[in-house]
Amino acid sequence: MLDILIKNGTVYDGSGSEGVRKNVGVLDGKIVFPAGEELPEAKKVIDAEGLAVAPGFIDAHSHSDGQIYTEPSRMSKLLQGNTTEIAGQCGSSRMPWLPDAPFDSEETKDLFVSSHDYPSYAAYKADMRKRKFGTNQMCFTGHRSIRASMLGMQLRPATATELDRMKGLLAECMEEGSPGMSTGLVYAPSCYSTEEELVELLKVVARYGGIYTTHIRGEGDTVLEALEEAIRIGEKAGVSVNISHFKAMFPQNFHKVDRMLELVDEANRRGNSVTMDAYPYTATSAGTKSALPPSFLSMGIPALAEWLGTKEGVDALRKAVTEQTEVWENPIKNIGAKNFLITDAAVTKEAVGRRVSEYAAMKGLDEVEAFADLFSKNRCRMTDIRFTMLEENLEKIYRHPCCMVGTDGMYAGGNGLAHPRSFATFPRYLGRFIREKKVLSLAEGIRRMTGMTAERYHVKDRGFIREGYAADLTIFDPETVIDGATYENPFLPNKGILYVTVGGELRVENGTPVGEDCGAFLTWRD
Numbered sequence: 001m002l003d004i005l006i007k008n009g010t011v012y013d014g015s016g017s018e019g020v021r022k023n024v025g026v027l028d029g030k031i032v033f034p035a036g037e038e039l040p041e042a043k044k045v046i047d048a049e050g051l052a053v054a055p056g057f058i059d060a061h062s063h064s065d066g067q068i069y070t071e072p073s074r075m076s077k078l079l080q081g082n083t084t085e086i087a088g089q090c091g092s093s094r095m096p097w098l099p100d101a102p103f104d105s106e107e108t109k110d111l112f113v114s115s116h117d118y119p120s121y122a123a124y125k126a127d128m129r130k131r132k133f134g135t136n137q138m139c140f141t142g143h144r145s146i147r148a149s150m151l152g153m154q155l156r157p158a159t160a161t162e163l164d165r166m167k168g169l170l171a172e173c174m175e176e177g178s179p180g181m182s183t184g185l186v187y188a189p190s191c192y193s194t195e196e197e198l199v200e201l202l203k204v205v206a207r208y209g210g211i212y213t214t215h216i217r218g219e220g221d222t223v224l225e226a227l228e229e230a231i232r233i234g235e236k237a238g239v240s241v242n243i244s245h246f247k248a249m250f251p252q253n254f255h256k257v258d259r260m261l262e263l264v265d266e267a268n269r270r271g272n273s274v275t276m277d278a279y280p281y282t283a284t285s286a287g288t289k290s291a292l293p294p295s296f297l298s299m300g301i302p303a304l305a306e307w308l309g310t311k312e313g314v315d316a317l318r319k320a321v322t323e324q325t326e327v328w329e330n331p332i333k334n335i336g337a338k339n340f341l342i343t344d345a346a347v348t349k350e351a352v353g354r355r356v357s358e359y360a361a362m363k364g365l366d367e368v369e370a371f372a373d374l375f376s377k378n379r380c381r382m383t384d385i386r387f388t389m390l391e392e393n394l395e396k397i398y399r400h401p402c403c404m405v406g407t408d409g410m411y412a413g414g415n416g417l418a419h420p421r422s423f424a425t426f427p428r429y430l431g432r433f434i435r436e437k438k439v440l441s442l443a444e445g446i447r448r449m450t451g452m453t454a455e456r457y458h459v460k461d462r463g464f465i466r467e468g469y470a471a472d473l474t475i476f477d478p479e480t481v482i483d484g485a486t487y488e489n490p491f492l493p494n495k496g497i498l499y500v501t502v503g504g505e506l507r508v509e510n511g512t513p514v515g516e517d518c519g520a521f522l523t524w525r526d
């Protein structure tokens, strides 16, 4: 007797092949195909007439590893059909953090190291295997933890000894099953690293056949140079590269996307594999501190928060922003306060849900004063949504054969808002980009969020509907699937994602959460 029988559905197996009308069974957590004329008995029968039966969606770029302690069930992911997450992205992971990392203060350390940190990948893996969470998770090693363990927030190149120790830390992670290293090269302190440092570290990843995934050094005015650097780093280190949340920000750079896609093609023709992921939105989201000039953050939070509360600090911020005194994306100048929506703030709760321009008007401040005030009062503990991109570019990016789908999602929980991508990436991709805009066929669109991602990240026995594979399945209505979440209210429900199983356990039934957390922690090639 089967555990679940899914009958009459159109099965998309994740390979990009067209849908086939077929019955799918689930037995002991695995996929089986019932043989013979007569349907077997099953404890649960799902009639999928008119519905698409797909492998559970794989999030190519997730930050859920940060929320596992507060939101272990990850219902915001399961309710969008997401069953496996590739986490530890943008240079941020809970490991390896050395206890004696040289930070200027506990406050700075608290802001950059999460309250849950682990000295090694082995310790992280052991803890993950004890915990219960909703989706399966694989996790990269973040460059930030490796660098800050050695150098704290110091704005300087690593010495030869420090670099050796960093390589040792990374090798330990790779031994324990890390898929590779991620970087977030617009974020302090990773942005203080040189190209040479990254090449040396990635040679370690190359030795283990791992992968480099990177939030490149600039997605605005320097996006072409930053992409060239990422590709060059991959070639020098001999490691394949994934470009995270591929984009060009700010109107003056929108035209650069064509050249960016050519650079990816050229790299692949030269023989080093380059892929990318993208989320289906034209707004980014980040900790608001990343809008500051990087040199400011090297002061440490106590000194910086105090300084930005003085006239001298406000003047320095104004000069840096208006005169672009150092290399950074400078979003305060490039999109202005009206395009920053504050989603969470530690102290100034009146700013949450408002644009920074509204906050400025409320307080009788000009734009730069408003940012300085927010950084100072919240001691840099804020998140925001920034409206920075062009939808036509996103369509081009999704059409490119090397692009997977990722959420870049981070769910704040509690009182704060969050970017809708954390709740609705997959239904939005399927409804808006596949059905309405027809950027790809449904079969190929499904591959970009299942089989392709599984192959890229060596997610074994998942990502495809095949006999004996783990029964991670998402059943949805291709005619009605669409996102519900908006920037103003990310908690509105999606439409059309009807059933989700993880390892054979039913977790979503008729669009409603059921069952218990049963996600697995996955390692590289195991």
Ligand SMILES: [Zn+2]
Binding pocket: 089, 090, 184, 215, 244, 245
């Ligand atoms: Zn990123």
